[in-house]
Amino acid sequence: MTLAAKRASTLPDLPSPLEGCETAADWTCRRREEILRLFETLMFGKIPPRPESVRFEIRRRKENVFGGRGSRREVTLHLQNGRRQHSVDILWYLPNRNGKRIPAVVGLNFMGNAAATEETDLPPDSTEFKPGQQAHRWQIPMLLDAGISLITAPRNSFFHDDRDGRRTSIFRLFHRPQELTRTHREFTAISAWAWGCSLLLDLALTEPDIDPRQIWVHGHSRLGKTALWAAANDPRFAGAVSNDSGCCGAALTRDRHPASESLSFITKTFPWWFQSALDAYAAREEELPLDQHFLAALTAPRPLLIASAAEDVWADPFNEYRGAKAVGSVYRLFGARGIGSAPFPKPEAPIFGDRVGYYLRTGKHDVTATDWTFVLEFLRRNAPDSAGQKKNS
Numbered sequence: 001m002t003l004a005a006k007r008a009s010t011l012p013d014l015p016s017p018l019e020g021c022e023t024a025a026d027w028t029c030r031r032r033e034e035i036l037r038l039f040e041t042l043m044f045g046k047i048p049p050r051p052e053s054v055r056f057e058i059r060r061r062k063e064n065v066f067g068g069r070g071s072r073r074e075v076t077l078h079l080q081n082g083r084r085q086h087s088v089d090i091l092w093y094l095p096n097r098n099g100k101r102i103p104a105v106v107g108l109n110f111m112g113n114a115a116a117t118e119e120t121d122l123p124p125d126s127t128e129f130k131p132g133q134q135a136h137r138w139q140i141p142m143l144l145d146a147g148i149s150l151i152t153a154p155r156n157s158f159f160h161d162d163r164d165g166r167r168t169s170i171f172r173l174f175h176r177p178q179e180l181t182r183t184h185r186e187f188t189a190i191s192a193w194a195w196g197c198s199l200l201l202d203l204a205l206t207e208p209d210i211d212p213r214q215i216w217v218h219g220h221s222r223l224g225k226t227a228l229w230a231a232a233n234d235p236r237f238a239g240a241v242s243n244d245s246g247c248c249g250a251a252l253t254r255d256r257h258p259a260s261e262s263l264s265f266i267t268k269t270f271p272w273w274f275q276s277a278l279d280a281y282a283a284r285e286e287e288l289p290l291d292q293h294f295l296a297a298l299t300a301p302r303p304l305l306i307a308s309a310a311e312d313v314w315a316d317p318f319n320e321y322r323g324a325k326a327v328g329s330v331y332r333l334f335g336a337r338g339i340g341s342a343p344f345p346k347p348e349a350p351i352f353g354d355r356v357g358y359y360l361r362t363g364k365h366d367v368t369a370t371d372w373t374f375v376l377e378f379l380r381r382n383a384p385d386s387a388g389q390k391k392n393s
């Protein structure tokens with residue numbers, strides 16, 4: 001028996017997201033809303049409202065990027081609420097049209113727009129990060145070759161990722177500085193980032209060449225937690241891709257790997273990501289009235305891909321897989337099998353189940369070209385016109 005199988009055979013029962021829910025209508029009309037509120041009150045706080053004015057300004061267009069594969073737009077998002085203003089720079093790539101409407105992937109980046117691309121003629125975001133430093137995480141030429149548009153913006157532009165980030169975050173559009181101190185934990189970075197993803201989706205919707213049924217949210221690690229929360233709150237997302245999201249993302253909290261991240265660690269180290277209510281469950285995980293498959297279930301019945309890296313013990317790959325499997329009970333209400341009873345896979349052997357996918361990649365906590373190969377295949381299989389999707393709808 002493998003170690004993973006041994007662990008699986010001794011696991012305690014998980015709480016069920018279904019509770020009193022027998023049909024898809026029970027889920028959609030009642031239970032889904034209850035679970036959304038649970039995550040709001042216990043983990044991520046509320047998604048900010050919409051400001052009075054949202055305006056996108058295309059500052060610069062460049063044709064024939066990456067050897068003629070597509071075009072680039074640099075956009076500024078201008079937000080205004082009363083007299084308060086906030087702006088965010090967005091990087092947007094579009095493939096050449098091939099006659100069909102284009103799918104889009106939206107997601108926040110860690111190190112700024114200039115670091116997300118190999119193109120070197122973008123204004124630097126900060127002196128901290130080098131241009132192109134994380135270009136491997138986006139594989140823009142690969143996306144353009146696959147006919148997919150990419151829209152990305154820096155996480156720090158919505159909520160600077162530190163203890164005092166709240167003061168300069170997008171929450172300042174709605175609250176006075178004294179309401180945004182370290183103690184105002186109800187205004188979380190993860191909700192600000194998820195809200196940011198929805199604004200990137202708004203931008204995608206301004207482009208008639210983009211298919212509004214195919215706008216996906218993607219995120220890695222803390223932004224993988226964010227991608228799940230964004231898809232949970234915004235039904236316009238076609239589905240979600242959550243890469244190496246770990247604790248408070250796709251990884252189940254109960255019976256975690258001893259070397260993986262705990263609730264105690266995450267709430268102490270990153271308190272600005274979470275509601276203060278979560279602190280009470282540190283070292284008492286089993287008392288939480290939910291586990292992370294409840295969060296993943298909020299994407300149902302839309303397609304969901306959960307990804308792990310084999311060396312990323314901190315994010316607990318086996319528990320990310322368990323989460324992907326456990327979410328199946330909710331997909332089944334909608335006639336989709338999820339990943340069924342597929343065993344924990346070997347690296348590079350993706351499980352492309354019925355609306356739910358899971359894979360393990362060789363290597364470390366990161367996003368690589370191999371990840372994108374699997375992501376693009378999942379998106380292709382779950383495109384609204386593909387045979388697989390028609391069968392289930």
Ligand code: GCU
Pocket residue numbers: 220221222223244245246247261266314
């Ligand atoms: C830390 C944190 C994780 C998070 C990761 C990341 O490792 O503990 O929860 O996912 O950073 O975002 O890279």
